[in-house]
Amino acid sequence: MSNIKIKDVAELAGVSTATVSHVINKTRYVSEKTADRVLHAMQQLNYRPNHAARSLRSTKTYTIGFIMPVHKEDTSKSFFMSIAEGIEETLKKYGYHVIVSNSKEDLELEMEQLQLLNDQITDGIILATTCNDFHKLKDVLMEDHPLVLIDRVPNGYAGDSVSIDSYEGTIQAIKHLKNRGYRRIGYAGADLSISTATKRLDGFRHIQQEVPNLEDMIFIGKPTYKSGYKMAPQIIQHGLDAVFIANNVLATGIVHYLAEHGISIPEEIGIVTFDNFEWTQIVSPSLTVVDQPAYEMGVEAANLILDRIHSIGKKPVQTVLQPTLIKRNST
Amino acid sequence: MSNIKIKDVAELAGVSTATVSHVINKTRYVSEKTADRVLHAMQQLNYRPNHAARSLRSTKTYTIGFIMPVHKEDTSKSFFMSIAEGIEETLKKYGYHVIVSNSKEDLELEMEQLQLLNDQITDGIILATTCNDFHKLKDVLMEDHPLVLIDRVPNGYAGDSVSIDSYEGTIQAIKHLKNRGYRRIGYAGADLSISTATKRLDGFRHIQQEVPNLEDMIFIGKPTYKSGYKMAPQIIQHGLDAVFIANNVLATGIVHYLAEHGISIPEEIGIVTFDNFEWTQIVSPSLTVVDQPAYEMGVEAANLILDRIHSIGKKPVQTVLQPTLIKRNST
């Protein structure tokens, strides 16, 4: 405990505590001479403002909460980790800390954490929600407590958000498959109701709307390795010559099945997956993917929440970032 | 801002603020009847204790800092993420929050963050250090501020720590390769001076001590994909029939090279890598790995730091967890 307080600094500098406070916070004019003396005294004593006291007095915590939904064995870990990095690095510059919390893709837990990270603890919350309908969250959200939704934007939400254009990303992927000459292109996805999942499917249906019996080419399973592994043979039997895999966990199962059974990619079947995870580069052949700028999303969300903190009541901002198709050897 | 304070609760319950405080903190006996009244009043008013005030008064923050070293493109992301999960879930049970911070494997940054997360902000720090010599950190560490080192334990450190027995993990891996009939077993590692890296190499040298010209079978590169990719052909040319890859990032490069060049695993070369990352299961053939219990490490570290907080001055505890060899199809 550095038990040096503002009073000690004031005494050493021969000024009042008010002046010291104002020097620290640049909150009113102080003559250069006095300011220098104060700064000197601060250094000499190695003064560090007391966080709790400051927070008590000013009702600001200089802390932001980030709630993310990751399963224990989920491949999306590194995705949210990248987001967290972006958030943390950006906020650090402005003197904010980041408290992280994991909802494990469980709405109950998410709501619990939302309450835990209330305005006593944080100045705002960045949330990758599990929820598909924003009204469900209303009860636990504090009016006017800054909130930025990230990655997923549920129905009924009109506040600040940062997300990725999943719809467009999907369309690009399908177009690419078509350009490569694939004709019977299927969709493999998970039965999640989160916004990113539904938008991917929307995009697929839209660009493939001319295709007869399109619904037969859409495979929906659980977001698990196992489910993907079971889904793969069905896809093959359906005579598809390409699949767009909308869920990364599902993709692990499908890809592994294909490799194991010697089904050659990209000849027998073309593949595009969502998310540029490391393993998509390491497998042979390396996979064509829709890359989501996770880190940048974090940066954006951090900036948004800072803006919101500094101007409650401003018009909400919905930032949408574009994904990038990375062409590799699976198409 | 829930502007209900202890005083409001006290008034509604018809008791003093002291009694309310003691009910909340269970810090002295209160008759069941009064306690009930207080609890009721708290609920009725939806009272939440003010974190800052409490922290100011009690000099406890109920917050723990976790500093981890992850590179932007590093495969170890999910490893540290798992650790973070273990930490967070455990501490949450005891009402603690976790502030995370990333040193990006940079000692300067690490030291900066150590200072940032001082005792004004946290009640203790869990640190996966980048540092190989603990004395370098002494300057920025506050005496008596609880500290638990995790994963890596530098020289000169004698405090609390949780780590994994890298030495033993390596020995198991080599034994397994020998059992499978491999004879010319090499070592591929990164030039890191952190404790985990050196212990793996120590283990290798120990169990292979009978092997002539052993040093020629040790390949050290940078912890990058590229470095691994360049290292792979060298390993092959050396006539090795198996490699133990001690660094996961390096492994990505080596494995990809082998796959690309049609070098068959496990026939032409056997492979064991450190860390049970998802991609090691997805590639074909799936890789035999030394699995580190990351989540459990986090749990242990959380428990250790709580113990330390509640009894400064107790004898330090060094917890060492055992890794597990997971046999798959690359050996």
Add this chain to the structure above:
DNA sequence: CTGTTAGCGCCTTCAT
């Protein structure tokens, strides 16, 4: 078994 009260360290209004 419970109440009274003095601060924790800081910011900020009011005063000069």
Add this chain to the structure above:
DNA sequence: ATGAAGGCGCTAACAG
């Protein structure tokens, strides 16, 4: 251009 002083909400010593 600077000081004096009250109080943010809570805990814990002291008092009964």
